[in-house]
Amino acid sequence: xxxxxxxxxxxxxxxxxxxxERVLTKLGLRQRPELDLTGLNALYAAFCANVPFDNVQKRxxxxxxxxxxxxxGNPNEFFNSWLQHGxxxxxxxxxxxxxxxxHALGFDARRIVGSVIVEGYPQGANxxxxxxxxxxxxxxxxxxxxxxxxxxxxxxxxxxxGHGIHDIRAVxxxxxxxxxxxxxxxxxxxxxFRPEPEYDSVDHAFFLARADRTKxxxxxxxxxxxCRHFSEAILTMGRKSKFRIAADGTLxxxxxxxxxxxxxxxxEFGLSEEIVEKLPPNVPGGIAPPGL
Numbered sequence: 001x002x003x004x005x006x007x008x009x010x011x012x013x014x015x016x017x018x019x020x021e022r023v024l025t026k027l028g029l030r031q032r033p034e035l036d037l038t039g040l041n042a043l044y045a046a047f048c049a050n051v052p053f054d055n056v057q058k059r060x061x062x063x064x065x066x067x068x069x070x071x072x073g074n075p076n077e078f079f080n081s082w083l084q085h086g087x088x089x090x091x092x093x094x095x096x097x098x099x100x101x102x103h104a105l106g107f108d109a110r111r112i113v114g115s116v117i118v119e120g121y122p123q124g125a126n127x128x129x130x131x132x133x134x135x136x137x138x139x140x141x142x143x144x145x146x147x148x149x150x151x152x153x154x155x156x157x158x159x160x161x162g163h164g165i166h167d168i169r170a171v172x173x174x175x176x177x178x179x180x181x182x183x184x185x186x187x188x189x190x191x192x193f194r195p196e197p198e199y200d201s202v203d204h205a206f207f208l209a210r211a212d213r214t215k216x217x218x219x220x221x222x223x224x225x226x227c228r229h230f231s232e233a234i235l236t237m238g239r240k241s242k243f244r245i246a247a248d249g250t251l252x253x254x255x256x257x258x259x260x261x262x263x264x265x266x267x268e269f270g271l272s273e274e275i276v277e278k279l280p281p282n283v284p285g286g287i288a289p290p291g292l
Contacts, residue, residue: 010205013074015104023079023101026050035106037134040141040150043105047098048146048166052088052269054226056279057081062221063280070215073208075100085275090220091144092128092211096204098143099130108133109141111207113199117192118289122217125199128207140170145181145193146229153177165234165245184227184236185243185292187251222286224279228269235268237261238292239282 015023024032027046033039057071072078072093079097081087088094095111102109109132116127131138132150139150147168149161153176160169168181179193199206214220223239234245242264244252256264265271265279 012204015100020104044141044150045148048148048229052226052228053144054088055220056087060278085272086270092207094143095128095130096207110201112195113202114195184234219289222283223288226269239288
């Protein structure tokens with residue numbers, strides 16, 4: 001593993017044992033998962049159901065003096081914020097946390113990087129993800145995709161996590177795989193993710209460096225975005241709209257008032273009242289994911 005993008009080598013952070021136990025308790029895991037496929041699926045499903053993809057802490061950071069590093073880079077900080085306020089993060093802190101927890105529990109996890117292919121977003125190492133090796137097979141454990149079931153990546157073989165609104169699938173390519181998933185506010189336009197072999201694996205410093213680049217470019221700097229996956233639904237809140245995908249794939253879009261938005265963030269998305277009150281207004285005319 002190397003520290004790239006000009007960052008010096010940074011000590012690999014480790015979750016404290018006490019924090020791991022607190023996280024497992026809030027995830028609803030009464031005992032440590034076994035280090036097998038059943039245990040990995042249990043850990044991943046619990047993470048998907050409880051930790052949102054969001055830019056809440058990042059929006060608050062942008063509204064402040066911006067003298068400290070972007071929030072969530074250290075997984076201890078990431079999980080303490082989640083325990084206190086229910087916040088998750090964008091892909092770099094979110095999957096950094098996923099890696100750190102899996103690693104702390106004894107899984108053979110590694111960080112990888114690739115590109116999510118989306119119009120208007122720079123390509124090339126723009127998404128951090130996680131693989132876990134079990135019995136010679138690499139399983140995708142991506143907290144942003146929140147598939148509730150890990151995805152086996154076997155060279156030359158297509159695979160899928162199953163059917164339903166959380167399904168993701170792997171399509172073999174010449175260089176490896178293209179992972180197909182759908183956003184929580186659009187069932188028509190897929191978001192392909194292409195892991196880049198030269199970034200398998202990377203270290204903590206590389207994740208931090210790539211996250212740091214998003215301060216000047218990205219969809220998640222100017223307006224609120226949060227997505228929470230439940231077993232039977234997906235909820236997303238964007239700049240103006242709220243989206244709900246039901247178990248049958250039906251998409252409902254509403255435009256809540258400011259009061260309704262705050263209530264939903266607390267009661268449905270699980271954020272603390274304190275953190276919701278700290279959220280700054282959306283930047284007028286700022287960048288947001290297409291369709292929001």
